[in-house]
Amino acid sequence: MFVRFILVLFLFSAAGCVSTSAKRVNNSHLMISIPDARLRILEYHESGQYDRDVEAKTRKIEEVVKKAIADGVKYPAVIMSVEDVLVSTYNIRKKQGFADNSCARKALDYSVILGILPVIKPSVKVFESLLSRGIPVFIISHRPENLRVSILENLAGAGYSGWSGLYLLPPNHQDDSSGFYEEVRKGLHRTGINIVATVGAIPSDIAGEQTGTPILYPNYIYSLR
Incomplete structure (x- = not known):
């Protein structure tokens, strides 16, 4: 696991390097x-287990939406993150050995700028299903506003269209994006939209208020599996 x-x-x-003077871990x-x-x-x-786990999450999204419709929820909507929910960073991270050094981050940033992150297939299916039911999908990313064109091109190239809004990180959240997702959700809620599900890849994506049902996609780096 x-x-x-x-x-x-x-x-x-x-x-x-790994420090040789570090204390021994008790739970070695x-x-x-x-x-x-x-x-x-x-x-x-x-x-294929990752894909199966993602498919299970998309079924959960469908269940939540069906219940909201059956319960007569007014103006239901779903929020979905971009990276590792709609498109995958796996291939580029694999090339970098799943490292988190400056070189690996630059390689990922370059792929984002080029708009070449590949689609997560179960996600595009549930995305299209939501739109066919008349459920608006709002997309949100930790990437800054100056990458809007690249992200739009990436989403379009991956097969996504028809979303109701794309929210990117404003300058006041550049140093700390932890509250950005919640801020967006609260803003949507004030307009009368009822968010029935928030779908993310890391816990901070689905933390805070107005999430509806929080749905966390499997993440091969941060996962508890």
Whole structure:
């Protein structure tokens, strides 16, 4: 099973060293090597289990929307994140060995600028299903506003169209984006929209108020699996 400390291992690896003076971890039976962690990520994603887990999440979205319609909820809507919900960062992260150093981040940023992140297929299916039911979808990203054109081109190239809004990080959230998603949701709620589901890839995406049903996609780096 993946565990959260995998990310810590990656960060140490990205820095190019692991301190030999570090205190011994008491729960050493939980530790796995960095190569083993990478292999587990590859196995999880490429075995098809990642896709199956994503499909399970999209079924949950459908269930939530069907219930909202049956319950007569007025102006229901769904919020979906961009990266690792609508499009995937897996291929570029794989090339960088799932590291989080400056080189890896620049490679990911470059892919975003080029608008070449590939579609997550179950997501585009549920996206189209929502629109066919008359459910507006609002898209949100941690990326800054100056990448709007690139993200629009990426979404269109991946097969997405017809969303009701795309919210990108404004300058006042550049240093800390943790409250941005909640701020957007509250703003939509004030207009009379009832958010019945918020779909994200990391916990902060679905934290806070006005989430409706929070739905967290599987994430091969941060997952508890």
